[in-house]
Amino acid sequence: MKGLSAISILSKIEPLLLRVQKPSQYIGGETGSIVKDREKVRVSFAFCFPDTYEIGMSHLGMKILYGLINQREEFCCERVFAPDTDFEELMREQNIPLYALESLTPVADFDMIGFTLQYELAYTNILNMLDLAGIPIYAKDRGESLDKMIFAGGPCVCNPEPIADFFDFFILGEGEEVNLEVMDLYAQMKEKGASRSEFLCEAAKIEGIYVPSLYYVSYNENGTIKTVQPLENVPKIVRKRIIKDFDKVYYPDTFVVPFTEIVHDRSVVEVLRGCIRGCRFCQAGFIYRPFREKSPDTICSQAADLCRNTGYEELSLSSLSTSDHSEIDEMLTKLLEVTEEKRVSMSLPSLRVDNFSDALMEKIKRIRKSGLTFAPEAGTQRLRDVINKNVSDEEIMNTAEIAFSGGYFNVKLYFMMGLPTETDDDIAGIADIADRIIELFFKNPDRPRGKMVQVSVSIATFVPKPFTPFEFEPQATEEEVRHKQEHLVSSINPRNARRIKVSWHEFRISQLEGVLARGDRKLSDVIYEAWKNGSRFDSWSDRFKWECWEAAFEKCGIAPEFYASRRRDYDEIMPGDHLNYMVDKSFLIREHKKALRAETTQHCRKNCSGCGVNREVGRSCF
Amino acid sequence: MKTTVRMKFTKKGRAKYISHLDLMRCFQRCIRRAELPIAYSEGFHPHMQIVFAAALSLGFESDYEVIELGLSEALSFDEVQSRMQAVLPDGIDVISCYEPKHKMGQIAYAEYDIILPCQDSEKLLLQWNEFISQEKIIVEKKTKRGFREMDLKELTECLSEETRENALVLKLRLPAGSTVNVNPALLVEEFRKNEQVLFDFPKYCRKKLLCNEKTEFF
Structure with a gap:
């Protein structure tokens, strides 16, 4: 499958495209997409979203990193999505390797191949995409050459252990700075002719980079984790990255605007990161701390740029809880001036029930x-x-x-x-x-x-x-x-x-999510077997096949209940305990005990609950 | 001052995989990006005043697509062309902007170039001549109310045939109006039904839209 050029990919897929649903998703060429001369870039990066185009193209993080990386002349970033089953079948039948949409280059010809892990149920799609690309699924089988470096970022990386065997490294936390740092390092080491392991040892020194093969995990007889030992001179605990000056951080002034309809087909401005609420079930509320927001002026100018450059007729705001923005009234008032003038409609997800005011409601009523x-x-x-x-x-x-x-x-x-x-x-x-x-x-x-x-x-x-x-x-x-x-x-x-x-x-889907969320490295083989058995698109209830997973658990001698329905002691070593997401374990235990007593914790703006993030960041949150 | 501008454009390369519905959305967004003074309909849900002359099948290329834009204020044809050209996706290029001459409903025919890649184009030409000189070519056409029989023979005008080293190139003129409309793929697939007829993935390109009198549509 290797060695196919872009032109031959084009000629191979052309006869197939009219046989599949929504062919424009497989051919690129959308406005806003950035096609560079690959001969002239130092590092090529294939950004893979392990789900279909219509879902992946709706994802804000990809838009941010795509714009950010392509801003650098010496780098190129191209998009890759999981083909839907109809096209996958034809690709396999005709020996067409997975390719990136911008230059139609096979994924296997990229230097760095990064996945974003938004939900656990996409894991089998990752394996399927690696296989379609002709890349060895297990990291240990990829040899010593530097190319095809497989890595991942995103929220699921806070416990990447179930997929640790498939990845060369992970990026913890926010990506705007660390992605460029690791690409710079790659460029240097590629030009020096470094080996894969040399690069990984160096990369592990960058804050936020976790190289799983450099950590050895041992287990107790009851199956729980005994120790996690760093093998080389790498940090014992890897800390996530955050952007300190969120108001000034890079934000794209245009998006790739797809031809075919996608799930969230509109301009989006990210208004704040983190959450002050501390709802105890909500992972995002903890792993994205600390709370930071953009000023109404920044939000408005980014909204105006996006509306002008994308031509989208709709604007949405992205955050965990938009109504917690400290200047929500000013922000919405200014934004409505921009959108009404441009005949753009505004949609507002993530509004909390408890701070709807009449005045705010009036403004929203004008919208939807x-x-x-x-x-x-x-x-x-x-x-x-x-x-x-x-x-x-x-x-x-x-x-x-x-x-x-x-x-x-x-x-x-x-x-x-x-x-x-x-x-x-x-x-x-x-x-x-x-x-x-x-x-x-x-x-x-x-x-x-x-x-x-x-x-x-x-x-x-x-x-x-x-x-x-x-x-x-x-x-x-x-x-x-x-x-x-x-x-x-x-x-x-x-x-x-x-x-x-x-x-x-569906219960089984939630249970599987629970297994993978808190799983350890023993699950890599289960995921591999489930994929071999035909699992993919596990988050889609019409494609989820429990029997594929059931057989995989059985073959590997692993009971899903061990991970899903077992109570953990406070002193049990969790699979991700060597990763520092800036909230203290002692805080989580404190919150757990309060939960059992049905005691609430005030939100961060009212009262600091001492989660530890301010100590990690070196300043108070408000 | 309200004005109406027609714009002729191509649809080639990757753009041929944009469906008609997606193309409409794409143009709406391009018009916004170009900041054209587009006119909107009255009413509770105002929509842009744009009309496409004739839908093109998915996968067809074209040198002759026409869209009509209602503008709320006058803008020179050059200005419309350059602003739109700057924002359109690859494969969609503006050929010209002009004042509407015919009514949309006057479109009656379209001309196509059809490339049939093959090993032996001389043999394929012979087979084509045999096929097209039949007295009748009856096919079933799917309509909203089920299937309808249609004689393609009487509806097809062959303008030319050309043999190339690895392809047969046909130029056809077919009805493309609101009452009778024949997709060239229908004819080509009927031709292919003969097992002796061998050619690869056919390529279609719409070359012209014509009025009833077979004059060019403007």
Whole structure:
């Protein structure tokens, strides 16, 4: 498969493209894409997103790093996505290797090949992409030459151990600085003719770079981790990278604008990073600390640039919780001036229930009409206190009331099932909230006539994640989840049942996510076997095949329950304990104990909870 | 001052894989990038006043695509052309901008170049001549209301055939109006049904749009 040139890739795929869905996703050439002369660059970088084009192209991190790397004349960054199954079949049949979209060059001809790990269920796609590229799947089989360096970044890298055997190195934390540093190092060492291991030893000295092969993991007889030993002169603990001056950090002034429709097809401005809330189930709320925000002026000028250069008709803001921006009113007012003048519509995801004001609601009402989404996450106040989702019952109802009087009639509610300390009463509380929201709608004299209120209740199975206070907790078992689902259905008031739509995630998918999230290196072989058995696109419920995984676990002699449904002691060594995400383990333990007592923790702006990030960064957060 | 501008453009190379629906969205975004004073429809959901002359099949190239732009203020044809050219994706190039002459509904025919890559183009030409000199070429055409029989013979005008070293190049004129419309791929696939007929992945390029009188559409 190796040695195919771009021209021969083009001639090989042309006859196939009309036989597959959405062919323009496989051919590049979109406006905003950057095609460089590969002969003239020092380091070529294939940025791989381990899912389909329509999902990967919606991902903001890729847009940022793509623009950032291509800004440097001596580097090129090209995009690679997982082909959908119809095209994969044809690629395999015709011996077409995985290629990058800009120059249609085979991925195997790149110096550096980086994956972004956004969710655990994409792991089999990584293996499939490496295989389609003709690259050995296990890092140990890649020899000593420097090319085809396989690495990854993104949130899942906070516990990369289940996929450690497949990668040469990982990048921890935010990528805007460290990606360029590691590419600079690569350029130097490539020109010096260094070997792969020489490069990896040097790279491991850069803060935020974790080379898994330089750490030896030993296990206790019960299967838990005994020690993690650095083999060479590398740091015992690898610390994640953060951008200190977030207002000044690079942000692209244009995006690659796809021809075919993608999931999030619009301009996006990132308004803040980190989160002040500390919801105990939420990994992002801990691993992206500290909280930093951009000024309204920066946000507005970035929005204006993007609108002008992409031609998108819609603008969205990205953050974990946009309404926690300290200058949200000024920001929205200024942004609306920009968007109205340019006939751009604005959408606002991630708005929290509890700080909707009438004034803010007025502004938002000018923007959208169709429906509102809230995430109470748990059905009773007690359980919301356990998970530190500081939203009161009254606030949920207030928000619904404001929404209804604002002309909304569709409400979408997000909950979790299987949370620590959860009882049947908490489950019944979910049905109760949905019911009371419907009653509220009918009490409103100004409700829109002829429109039927609809409450959609979307239930996720709780997955304990590393670097959260719930990393010690067992995940609910299949029997427990089934019981909870039945209890929820039977708790819904029959009078309003037709106005309440309940949906939930497939248990096995959540369980697998739980296994991979807190797994260790023993799982690499399981992932390999599952992929061999045909697993890919595991996050898509219509393509997920539990039997492929079941057979893989069995063959490797590993029980998924060991990882998913086992309670961990506070002193157990977690697979990612040699990685420093700037929040102290002692803080997580403290938060876990408070959770069990149903005690809340105030948000960071009100009161510092002492997570340790300010010490790591060397300054206070606010 | 409201004005209407027609723009003739190509669709070649990678751009041939942009579907008609995607092309409309692509143009809307390009018009925004070009900051043209585009006119919007009245109403609750204003949309850009743009009209495409004739949809092109996915995978076809073209030297003769036409879009009509409604502008809310007058802008020279040169200005429209240069601003759009600067923002359009590779493969889509503006040929010219001009004042509309015909109504969109007057489009009746299109001319195509069809390249059939093959080992023996002389043999393929003989087979083609045999195929096209049949009295009738009946195919089933899928319509909204099921299938309909159609005689391609009476609808096809062969303008020329040319044998190249590794290809046969056909120039055809086919109906492309709102009532009768024949996709050249229909004819080519019918030709290929004969097992003796061997050629590779065919390439299509629309060369012209014509009015009823077979004069060029402007």
